[in-house]
Amino acid sequence: MTESSRSATSDPFWRCAMCGTPNPSRTYLTQCLGCGGPVSAAIVTAVADREATPPRRGRWIALATAVYAVFILVILALIAWVGEDWWGVTVLLFVPRWLYLAPVAVLALASGLRRKPSHWIMQGTVGLIVAGPLMGFSFSTAQFWSPRVEGTSFRILTYNLGPGPIDSHRLIQMIERERIDLICLQENVEVNLAFKAYLDRGWHRDRSKRLASRYPIVAHLDSLEDQSTNDGWYSAQLDRVRIRTPQGLEFVIATAHLPTIRPGLNGVLNGDLTRLPLQIQWWRTQLGRVVSRMSETGNVPILIGGDFNMPSDDSSMATVRSVFRFAFEDAGRGYGYTRPSRFPWFRIDHLLASPHWTFTRCWVGNDCGSDHLPLIAEVVLPPTGQPAVPSPR
Known part of the structure; x- marks a missing residue:
């Protein structure tokens, strides 16, 4: 595989092997923007495969957010229904509950770095549950x-x-x-x-x-x-x-x-x-x-x-x-x-x-x-x- 085709499989741009011009990795592009030379079949195939394969970037963040949401709901249930019947819940009652916001902030930052703003909806919901019922907000x-x-x-x-x-x-x-x-x-x-x-x-x-x-x-x-x-x-x-x-x-x-x-x-x-x-x-x-x-x-x-x-x-x-x-x-x-x-x-x-x-x-x-x-x-x-x-x- 040529250098240009190898770049096309992973980068948003590929470089023409003849003139060195960077070209965007798009299936509709059939000629080099610099020299006008035809795009090789290898590059077209690599770009098509890249666009057909959904990105897996940030899936671990979504999974971690879901797990943390379940954890917060379990904490709320233990406080409401178990309370001091188990000493472990009593410890939770006296822990500063704003500490539960720290993982939400870390996950939201990771989603931003991974360019996954769609995660912020669930993370914001978890943050509201922590800042509301868990921290005892009253209105x-x-x-x-x-x-x-x-x-x-x-x-x-x-x-x-x-x-x-x-x-x-x-x-x-x-x-x-x-x-x-x-x-x-x-x-x-x-x-x-x-x-x-x-x-x-x-x-x-x-x-x-x-x-x-x-x-x-x-x-x-x-x-x-x-x-x-x-x-x-x-x-x-x-x-x-x-x-x-x-x-x-x-x-x-x-x-x-x-x-x-x-x-x-x-x-x-x-x-x-x-x-x-x-x-x-x-x-x-x-x-x-x-x-x-x-x-x-x-x-x-x-x-x-x-x-x-x-x-x-x-x-x-x-x-x-x-x-x-x-x-x-x-x-x-x-x-x-x-x-x-x-x-x-x-x-x-x-x-x-x-x-x-x-x-x-x-x-x-x-x-x-x-x-x-x-x-x-x-x-x-x-x-x-x-x-x-x-x-x-």
Whole structure:
């Protein structure tokens, strides 16, 4: 085979052996563009074979994209239906989920280099699934399409003050700017003297000092009994009070703090797989105690704010959603991550309400020094006190 025919089988151009002119590899070209000499039969055959054979370039990228799409769907199914029943899924719950976007970006770049833009449709779909359901993106249409909810409006804040120093001035400014009516606190509630002094002026507080209300407290309800052990198994905390507004409406507000499973997760990183399942079971037991105690209020409207130490898409938290409404899922926009405060990637702080209430807004507050971010919601209680229609998402 001549040099010109050999080039035609693989290159978009072939070079004429007589005059050296490069010619495009096309079946309709019968003469050299330079010297006008006839094209050899070998070149015509090679070009025809080349055009008849579909290019295999980039097939591995399409296959890898399909495999990754199945992987993402499996992850979603495990989180929704298995949850903490298997410790491996619990680890997935706390992994930064934006990491799942990295393979999509690599595959999209490879498709671009291989000149396969058609792959971007599937890759874009996988990216939307990751950035949407997997990362917990919420977009409530309640603020745009739902009719105005009639009733008394309140603004509630839940905040785990954490171990670090709190910027009291910034926290107080946020509470006043956002016109907060009800506050649910967890951890170190009496450490910051400036913030304590602020709450002691004009706010009604419960005996545990974890709850604060601009409305009078008419009853202190029983707290959850402490079941903490000496070997580091911490009990859930739950404090409740009954509030009465000037209009005569009464409701219960509660603050909850469930035990963390961080030691078990750290054990997995260190190769110890025995502690995490035990801590998960302990957490589920404590969650059951909290839900059972909150359900004792009967038909009285109740608001709960707290650090549940578990993302809301966990299967056990989904069970809680069948009893209570979640503020951010009902009325939030975006991701609403609250932990860690510097570079948050998951939300373990939640605001819940009985079906009597309707959440109209929910958002994350400013960083005031804790390792958590505060979560704020606006919620409406109809004058009848009857369960309201669920807000569309």
